[in-house]
Structure formats: structure tokens, C-alpha cells
Amino acid sequence: MSPTVPTTHPTPAGETPSALTAAQKFLRDAATKSADLVHREIIRKNMDSYEAAHNRGRARIKDWEAARRKCQEIKREAINNLDKYLLQFEQKVLEHGGHVFWAANGDEACAYIKDMAVSRGVKTVVKSKSMVTEEMHLAPVLEAAGMRVWETDLGEFIVQLRNEAPYHIVTPAMHLDRNQIRDLFREKLGENIPDADPQKLVALARRKLREAFFAAEMGISGANFLVADVGAVAISTNEGNGRLSTSLPRIHVAVTGIEKVIPRLEDLGTLWPVLATSGTGQPITTYSTLVSGPKRADEADGPVEFHVVLLDNGRSNLLANADEREVLHCIRCGACLNICPVYRNIGGHTYNTTYPGPIGSVLTPHLRGSEFQHLSYASSLCGACTSVCPVNINLHHHLLHNRRDFTKAGGAKTSGERRQFKLWRTAMLHPRLYELGGWMMRRSLRLIYGMGLSGTALDPMRAWSRKRTPVPLPVQSFRARWRKELSKNEQGRTAGGSK
């Protein structure tokens, strides 16, 4: 095997040593990223091609709204009977000769997998894409125990070589262009592809990873769905790395969250096309795989051991919150990231969480605590996320829920805002006072701007004008304009309308 494989791993999200709080770091990184023109251009190109493919994909489905509703109902049934379906799934897997491990948190899950791997003498691990293994920081644990861990999804492989966390939950290396990937491969894999042809870059990764696939004793995958009635793990991939990871090594471990269960195999007849359409715009992913246990006696190949690790890690807290329970319906398609104006400007890494974008902003404060509550405010509440969610999660509403609960629990500093609202209320109840306030504001702003002090600490509009041209000041107040002209227009229209 190549001596240049990565031996370190990305710093787990959110654990970067820093004196800044998560919220301060978020603001700093958001400001830097949104001003990075190269980054903006790469993301814009990626999002444009996603959007075109997504729209084509949606047009292929006769009734997209019916599809969303159906998926919502499937997940709703599963989540609201979670114990029943998880037990049904578990029983089937045990009948097929597999093992099921229930982990309350990431440490328990990592310890189970590490101890098992050590006891079986595992040296090489191939991983297919799994956000849950990112969430529990599995790879560093296995590496510390002396194992070599290969991310085999091309995008994950690229970010692993860069010691980075995934940029996006579906396309982890979205933030890089072909030249950056060529340079990375030259440096880390020792082979140069001068024209950076994507075809050749993929072929190089394929060659390197083939060695890993055939050497590995353990394959680790995620799961898109756990199918209760037949006891199978469903994995959707395009590259085939998920299939190789679950076919060639002698042990297969599927790691996933408890919320991934669905009642019936036939539910995938809707969920598979909807996941693919929302994820990449495809009618269905190339490989929609079902694994229900270890190799049977009469089968030609396949792992002799099959383990499913079910992770809670805060999900049952969310379940107990009836208002926000539907957040567990998420199928991790990434559509809300792609459409989000905030994500598109600040990029995936700025969130510094396993799950970025709107779904991550809703989920992370529940999974990781109030240190990440600032993410509930990283939204303009425009509702674009809600409009694309394939399982109809009311995402922007849940961001508001998070804010409400955070404020109620005394987490947000609201004394200043409360004072301002009190002042505003008084002014609104006393028109004369309001008029006086407006007059004083126009006067003083004109003075400040006239002295060239816009955007400085003396400017009350600093939040806006710090980085922007100040908004032109009106000559007269709205009230004055209303009296003179606007009210006449209004009367004219009303009169015209009543004819």
C-alpha cells in the first residue's frame, strides 16, 4: 500500500482549539468566507448545476407535492412508533445472524466498533460515506488504535487527504475545483495529472482505493434507511464504493441513527426516487442496496459478520419534544443546504458542525447543546429550506422554535432588546413623540454623514453602513409625505375600486 496515505484525521468539528466561542468563530468565519470571491464562484457554479438537475428531476415526477406528502407520512409513522419498528428491525437482523448494538452516545458506539475490530485483528478499514460516523468521530478512534482508515467515497477521500471535515453532507468536496484536487493528488498520492481531467483524477482514486478494498478486513457503511419489515439496511450510492465496502471485507459494520427506520420495504418505492431527486436530481441513485445480514452458507462471497450500530446521541431528546419531533424525519438529502442563501454565502465549513445548513442549524443545538444555539439565528427565515424539503419539515419554523426556547431558558441576552421595544412601544402610543424622534434622527444622521462619519462608532446605523454606502436620507418624514401626496393616491384607488 502507498506510504503516503493519511495518518491524521480532520479535527473533529467544533473542537478546534480557540479562545473564541463557537458563536464568535462563526461570525468571524462567515465574514471571511462571504468575502472570498473564488469560493463564491465555485459554490455558485456547483449550485447552478445542482439546481438545473434538481428541476429536471422534479419535472419527471408526476406530482411532486404528493411525493413529499407520502414521504412525510412514511417517516411520521416510523418516528411516532419508533420503539416498535426498531425492535422489529432488530429481531429480523438477529434472525439473519447479524448483531445489533444500541449506543447512547458517540463514545459508546466508537468503543464497540474499536474493541470488536481490535479483537478480530483488523488492520485496514474501508469506509463508505456516513455522516453519523463523522458525528461520533469514529475514524480518529480507529486510527489511534493503529488501524488504517480509508474514506472511499471520492469526495470524502479528497477531504480526508486535506485533513478537512466534509463541506456538504452529499458532496463533501464541493468547495474544490479540479486544479486544487490535482495538486492534492500530486502531493499526497505522488502522481501528477497535468490537465486535471476529472476522468483521469477519478481513475487515479479508483486505482488507489482498489488496493484498500481488497486489503481491508472491515467495511464500515452508513445507512439511508433501516427497513423494519425485512430487517435490511438500505444504502444509496452512485460510485459503488458502498457496495465494495459491504461486499469484500469479512466484517461489515453499518452505523446509523435510530431515526433512520422505516416500516416497509415497499416504502422505498417512493423514498428512493425522492431522495435521489432531492440529493442530486437523479431519478434513482445508481446502486440502491439492501443488506440483511452476513453471507448465507450458499452465497459465493460477502462478510461473515454483520453488525448494526444504532446511535441515539441526543435524538431521543428531540423525540420527546412533540413540536420539533418531525426534525427526525430528515433523510439527509442536502436540498435545504443547496437552496439556503446563508449556506450559499458562508459555505459549509463556517457552521463548524457535522450537519451544516438549515437542518444542521435546527438539529445541532439539540445534539450538542446551547453552545450552538447561535445557529438558530443564522437564517433570514425566508423559508426556502421548508419549500424544498422532500419530507415537508417546517425548517424555518423550527429555527424560530429554537430561538423561543433558548430565550425562555434565559440563554439569549434580551435586556437591551426589551428596553428598545419598550421605548418603541411608548413612541408608537404617542404620535408626537414618534414624530419628534424621527425628526431628531434625520437631523443627527444628516450631521453625522455630512461630517463623513458614516459607519463609525458614532453612527447609529453602523450595523448597516459599516460595509455599505449609507441609505439616502429622506427630506421629509413619511407622515408629512402621507399628508401631502400619498393619502390622495390611496383615496383615488379606493374610489376607483368601489365603482
Added chain:
Amino acid sequence: MAASNPSREAILARIREGLRAPAPPIEDKTFYGPIFEAVEDPLERFQQECKANLMECHLTSDASASAQALAAVLQSLPPGEVFVQDDPVLRRLIAGSGSQRQIRWSSEGGPLEKSQATVTLADALIAQTGSIFVSASGGGRGASVVAPTHIVYAFAKQLVPDLVTALRNATADGRMDKNSYACVISGSSRTADIEKILVQGAHGPMRLVVIVENNR
């Protein structure tokens, strides 16, 4: 399993406790019709979708025509071993193709990395998505993913109109009890992880060939 699962009962208890409060009802009362367009002509639709999935679909009229189609595909490949699912139908097909290639049968174990192609049967063909439904009994797990070319020998009577039908049939015949593995394959292996540019042949087959025999 309870002994090795210290958190199992605790997690289940938390889930049951959490579910005591019912979720708010879905407010949308709209009546929705069918989600997908009905498949009128399954064979025609299957061929269309194969094309869209960048698969090669050969329609043949009898077993000897199928054997010829297979021979032509095998001839186009570089020299080397071919892995074949050990089934009497495929033994006859290989014999009929007159191919002199070295064959590794699935009864001898999984395919080797150096295999030039794999040849398998299918459990079903799905018209809606142009897919091939395979399971582990069809030569094992590696049979449809290890080699650069995967050749599937199937019959028009195996066509089902849509995914839901294919999955219902699989539930009814206990496929996941009889097999440890099944896969709905819709095209050759691919990736768009670099600049969203489509590249075929990421980790699995670059070519997926399906020979559909339509003898009524």
C-alpha cells in the same frame, strides 16, 4: 443480546417516554393523486430508461440470439478471465457463445479483482427506472460490482412496471430472508464529486450491458 447492550433498555425507555406526547397533526388536508406517471409499455419504457442511465440494452428473440449478443460483448473486452454466476441457464448461454475465455464460476467463490467481466442473471427488471434487481443468490455480492463490465442476461417476462411492484414482490417472496444482499442497479458506476461533472466508472463497472430475451 442484553448483556452486551448496556444502553439498549435505557434508549428504548427514553423513546417510549418521549412518545407519550403525541405529535401535532398534519394540517394539510389536500387529497393527492398518483405520484408517478403510469408505465404504459414496460419494455419500451425500460429501453428508454436504460439509454438515459447510459446502459447498453440488447433486445433478442431467442436463446441463440442472446448467446451471439454475449459473444459480441465478450469479444469487445480485453483478454482475461470472466466471472459467471453458476446457473444452468448461464452455462448453456456461455456454451452457446462459443467463447474460449477462461471462466470462473461463482461456485468457486467471489470474482477476482482481475476479472474482465461478470455475467449474471437478474431477479427482475424495473421499467420505471431502467433498473436491474439482483440479489446475492445471483452469483454473490461482488458479481455485479467488482469487474469493469457487468453483463446481465434477463427475460422480458421478468419486467415489472415500477419500483413499488418490484419491492412488493421481493417482500412477498421473502427475498431478504433468502438473501443477505440485494441491489437495484440503475446504470454504471459514476461520480460527480469533482465540479459536478459526471464521470463513469468510479469504483464499480464502467459498462453495464443487459441482454433482454423477448421470446413470447
